[in-house]
Amino acid sequence: xxxxxxxxxxxxxxxxxxxxxxxxxxxxxxxxxxxxxxxxxxxxxxxxxxxxxxxxxxxxxxxxxxxxxxxxxxxxxxxxxxxxxxxxxxxxxxxxxxxxxxxxxxxxxxxxxxxxxxxxxxxxxxxxxxxxxxxxxxxxxxxxxxxxxxxxxxxxxxxxxxxxxxxxxxxxxxxxxxxxxxxxxxxxxxxxxxxxxxxxxxxxxxxxxxxxxxxxxxxxxxxxxxxxxxxxxxxxxxxxxxxxxxxxxxxxxxxxxxxxxxxxxxxxxxxxxxxxxxxxxxxxxxxxxxxxxxxxxxxxxxxxxxxxxxxxxxxx
Amino acid sequence: xxxxxxxxxxxxxxxxxxxxxxxxxxxxxxxxxxxxxxxxxxxxxxxxxxxxxxxxxxxxxxxxxxxxxxxxxxxxxxxxxxxxxxxxxxxxxxxxxxxxxxxxxxxxxxxxxxxxxxxxxxxxxxxxxxxxxxxxxxxxxxxxxxxxxxxxxxxxxxxxxxxxxxxxxxxxxxxxxxx
Numbered sequence: 001x002x003x004x005x006x007x008x009x010x011x012x013x014x015x016x017x018x019x020x021x022x023x024x025x026x027x028x029x030x031x032x033x034x035x036x037x038x039x040x041x042x043x044x045x046x047x048x049x050x051x052x053x054x055x056x057x058x059x060x061x062x063x064x065x066x067x068x069x070x071x072x073x074x075x076x077x078x079x080x081x082x083x084x085x086x087x088x089x090x091x092x093x094x095x096x097x098x099x100x101x102x103x104x105x106x107x108x109x110x111x112x113x114x115x116x117x118x119x120x121x122x123x124x125x126x127x128x129x130x131x132x133x134x135x136x137x138x139x140x141x142x143x144x145x146x147x148x149x150x151x152x153x154x155x156x157x158x159x160x161x162x163x164x165x166x167x168x169x170x171x172x173x174x175x176x177x178x179x180x181x182x183x184x185x186x187x188x189x190x191x192x193x194x195x196x197x198x199x200x201x202x203x204x205x206x207x208x209x210x211x212x213x214x215x216x217x218x219x220x221x222x223x224x225x226x227x228x229x230x231x232x233x234x235x236x237x238x239x240x241x242x243x244x245x246x247x248x249x250x251x252x253x254x255x256x257x258x259x260x261x262x263x264x265x266x267x268x269x270x271x272x273x274x275x276x277x278x279x280x281x282x283x284x285x286x287x288x289x290x291x292x293x294x295x296x297x298x299x300x301x302x303x304x305x306x307x308x309x310x311x312x313x314x315x316x
Numbered sequence: 317x318x319x320x321x322x323x324x325x326x327x328x329x330x331x332x333x334x335x336x337x338x339x340x341x342x343x344x345x346x347x348x349x350x351x352x353x354x355x356x357x358x359x360x361x362x363x364x365x366x367x368x369x370x371x372x373x374x375x376x377x378x379x380x381x382x383x384x385x386x387x388x389x390x391x392x393x394x395x396x397x398x399x400x401x402x403x404x405x406x407x408x409x410x411x412x413x414x415x416x417x418x419x420x421x422x423x424x425x426x427x428x429x430x431x432x433x434x435x436x437x438x439x440x441x442x443x444x445x446x447x448x449x450x451x452x453x454x455x456x457x458x459x460x461x462x463x464x465x466x467x468x469x470x471x472x473x474x475x476x477x478x479x480x481x482x483x484x485x486x487x488x489x490x491x492x493x494x495x
């Protein structure tokens with residue numbers, strides 16, 4: 001800072017730079033301001049912004065602009081997080097899930113996002129999404145496991161896993177002859193343990209059909225199969241109806257049942273188009289159904305495998 | 317509560333000191349007040365200052381005293397808004413975000429007007445508030461709170477203010493934006 005040393009007009013030395021006085025009129029006294037030399041007077045009237053300050057402030061503004069642009073992806077992720085959180089608070093879990101999944105793409109380590117995704121997944125029966133969110137978060141470890149959300153998700157997770165373990169056991173039982181009623185009972189228990197997953201109740205109804213088949217109550221079998229077909233029209237339910245209709249034909253000999261069974265099987269193949277797993281399942285079933293229709297003898301899959309597939313299930 | 321010498325804190329948060337003093341200077345120039353001395357940053361107490369002409373113009377006095385408080389607060393909110401989500405909510409390890417958060421907090425920490433600024437304001441505010449001057453009416457409670465907070469600096473009230481502004485500000489902004 002260079003102030004120069006011109007004399008003041010007040011007769012006193014400059015209050016800023018100490019320059020010696022001149023004998024001019026005491027103007028500064030009238031203005032109740034300290035006596036200043038002309039250089040200092042100019043300086044104090046409009047103190048210049050230092051060059052470095054101007055550059056620093058411009059840099060700060062540029063930095064702010066960059067910070068906001070850089071944060072764009074985080075704003076997007078944050079927006080999805082808040083939208084998801086709001087939907088979870090309203091109990092609209094299935095709607096919240098896609099928003100929260102978007103957040104996790106940017107921030108898989110976010111406790112809040114992972115727990116909310118897990119909660120939304122578990123509450124809407126999407127255990128797979130919940131598992132992905134939890135495992136993607138540091139292998140399921142959370143900083144603050146004492147938080148209410150963590151406890152809530154943990155309890156939900158345990159309940160869902162208990163139900164899925166039961167469902168798995170039920171699925172194994174269902175494959176064994178004479179255990180269909182037990183399998184159905186276990187699946188119903190799983191469905192009531194974890195009612196958020198509608199698939200379990202659907203499976204329980206399916207197993208009810210299997211139990212009806214086992215006790216030779218083909219009317220109930222058919223009504224359950226038709227109900228399932230109405231609820232979810234797909235290759236599996238179509239084949240299920242075809243199976244029940246074949247049973248009815250085997251018992252009654254009414255050609256209409258046979259024709260409907262064949263039509264439903266045809267429908268099942270149409271619906272399975274492009275789904276290799278479904279086609280494979282139908283390929284296995286088609287021979288058994290044909291045997292039931294041709295022979296009018298109703299035998300279980302195990303018995304069919306024993307007789308015609310050397311005891312091994314088709315495809316194995 | 318642990319003690320860290322003021323100059324160390326000022327050094328760690330120097331952008332806030334510079335922005336604060338630049339704010340004083342800006343408003344002095346805006347209201348055509350004479351400026352006798354300026355220090356944007358130094359290792360001492362105070363870490364920065366602007367010595368300026370006294371004035372009877374309360375509007376000028378208000379903005380010169382409180383301007384840096386508003387400017388620092390605003391910049392703190394903006395920088396922290398850019399960094400809040402990755403640092404607090406999303407837990408993303410982004411060094412740039414941490415840098416912006418440091419910058420925002422540094423600026424926010426130095427928002428408080430000094431006791432000298434506040435006493436200048438306090439000299440005139442109560443009398444003018446009685447006369448219905450809106451800025452004076454605003455100044456009275458604001459200055460009272462800020463005086464208390466200023467004394468609270470020994471227990472990190474300035475850092476607390478920075479964090480509060482840097483967290484609550486962005487939360488309020490995001491909550492308002494996401495509808």
